Amino acid sequence: MFFCISLAPTMPIKIEGLKAFSFKETVSATRSFSSSAQVGRGGYGNVYKGILDDKTVVAIKRAQEGSLQGQKEFFTEIELLSRLHH
Structure with a gap:
């Protein structure tokens, strides 16, 4: 299972x-x-559980609107989750 994050249509995110x-x-x-x-x-x-077009099952963590006062902490959590997976 892969992890994805979803913030908003206009808020791109890049995590190495x-x-x-x-x-x-x-x-x-x-x-x-x-x-x-x-x-x-x-x-x-x-x-959320998601299924990509290629049928890959993913977990998508969606930041709640208004909760981004902890944006750095949110990104850190995603990085840690992705490292645990790999």
């Missing part, structure tokens, strides 16, 4: 060593962040 996905791709993978795709909730927002 992680594949970037567009907001459009994350919306498609989660069926528009459907509640049926939600698998958890964290301090910065919800986590």
